[in-house]
Amino acid sequence: MIKPFALQEGDRVAVIAPAGPPDKKQLIQGKRVFEKMGLDVVIGRHVFDVEEDLVAVDQKRLADLHEAFCDPAVRGIFCAGGGFGTARIAPMIDYAKIQRNPKIFWGYSNITYLLNAIQIFSDLVTFHGPMVASDLNDEQRTVGTESSFLPLFTGESLAYDSRKSPLITLAHGTGEGRLVGGNLTLLTNGLGTPYQVNTNGAILLIEDVAEPAFRIDTMLTHLNQAGVFDAVEGVVIGNFQVEPDEYAKIKKVLQDFFVCAPFPVVENFHIGHCQPNFGVPLGVKAKLTASPPRLVIDSGVI
Structure with a gap:
């Protein structure tokens, strides 16, 4: 399988929300944790969008995913939180585009569907781990959770x-x-x-x-x-x-x-x-x- 490149201080990473909009305050708190790691964090255009029309929702979530993978300045993609609906966008993903632009893709819970889909169709290693809003907010975050990101920089087993x-x-x-x-x-x-x-x-x-x-x-x-x-x-x-x-x-x-x-x-x-x-x-x-x-x-x- 294809392994993405390790992160370095100063790298840009994107936060997207394929499974639903996160709590804004919690996302900002999690974003600060990444910034303390020396990362430049950008938020997907549609992360906080709420739509009643599922077709519109899926297209926006898909757009953020594709844009993050295709942006050459982005070295890693981290999901904001869980929710539901990732199975709906799995058939619409351009997996060849992801394979041509391999980078860290990180999340869990409902993101599991995408972790497996990207592995199967893009042959890319994916990451099951704590998410920006739901796990790195000030109330939930622990030192052990933060330490999970260190191997992305060091490349250690x-x-x-x-x-x-x-x-x-x-x-x-x-x-x-x-x-x-x-x-x-x-x-x-x-x-x-x-x-x-x-x-x-x-x-x-x-x-x-x-x-x-x-x-x-x-x-x-x-x-x-x-x-x-x-x-x-x-x-x-x-x-x-x-x-x-x-x-x-x-x-x-x-x-x-x-x-x-x-x-x-x-x-x-x-x-x-x-x-x-x-x-x-x-x-x-x-x-x-x-x-x-x-x-x-x-x-x-x-």
Whole structure:
């Protein structure tokens, strides 16, 4: 896969909102965090636009995406926040144009649909990580979340073990392959479409937010019956952002579902709708071990 160039101090980055307009105050706070990193931040023309007409909304979101990728001065593209609707614009994206202009594309949650689509059709490494308004605002931001952006400058590989969060092994073994995945709901929604995640020989990352245990069970079963787990090399389970009582039910679902897995499965990574929220590149080589639990990921930039 194509790796984008690393960031340098003084580089220009664009903030866009493919999944919906962010809170303006929170976006400005997140923008200041990027500026403290030495980056020149530009905001997409339509980031705050609100339209009742979905056709107009999609065209504006698409325009910001294309403009950011085609602007030679922009070295990275960061999504403002989550929301809904990215699946609608996926068929309209000019993936050849993105492939000719590779650069960092970063987001998560509903952005998962675009992370996978761009990987599949542009052969570009994408990044699952904290977003400008929803994660870098003054109320939510943590030092750990901010540190997620450092590898974009240094080009270093990432290593995640129990020093970052107490990892729990659900199935033993060692697996190596491309890291793919993202939000479980969006991965399930992509089944049977041209944007379905390719898990053959891959390490699959899953996370979600505010979904009850029965929905997690339903989605995992759907993925399983669609063959998603047939050739995976491992599963990385991120955060599910639910109340403790519901998470206890989700843990039981995960334990029962993966108890006989022939590949390593490790949970409790602070990846997803949580703080800290650690960013990871998707589409690059990763290694997951269960004893001790540890995830090592190649750099996503060159």
